[in-house]
Amino acid sequence: MATVRIPTVLRKRTGGDAKVEAEGATVGEVLSNVVAQHPTIDDSLFEDGKLRGFINVYVDDEDVRYLDGLDSKVDPDGEVAIMPAVAGGAQRSEHAPRHLSAGGAGA
Numbered sequence: 001m002a003t004v005r006i007p008t009v010l011r012k013r014t015g016g017d018a019k020v021e022a023e024g025a026t027v028g029e030v031l032s033n034v035v036a037q038h039p040t041i042d043d044s045l046f047e048d049g050k051l052r053g054f055i056n057v058y059v060d061d062e063d064v065r066y067l068d069g070l071d072s073k074v075d076p077d078g079e080v081a082i083m084p085a086v087a088g089g090a091q092r093s094e095h096a097p098r099h100l101s102a103g104g105a106g107a
Helices: 008-014 027-037 039-045
Strands: 002-005 019-022 055-059 079-084
Touching (some): 002 027, 027 079
Parallel strands (some): 002 079
Antiparallel strands (some): 002 019
């Protein structure tokens, strides 16, 4: 069985488990098996049968977007990692020194 690494933000959906064992020959099958074990994770991973845009999935450190997506092969002893995308930034706080704001020194 493959090992599926669950990110911290989704562990509440797996009963706190950081890793889940799941069967399947492809990423889609493995993730479907995870959903069968932990149904509440489904809406965090999928929308209309496709991976959500802010979810990245890796098979043995390879991004499935550059492989065959949900059809990417998974070895029986492989590892699938679910990683939420990280984006964004911080707005300048009114309490931050002015030299740290977007306008540069003394802006």
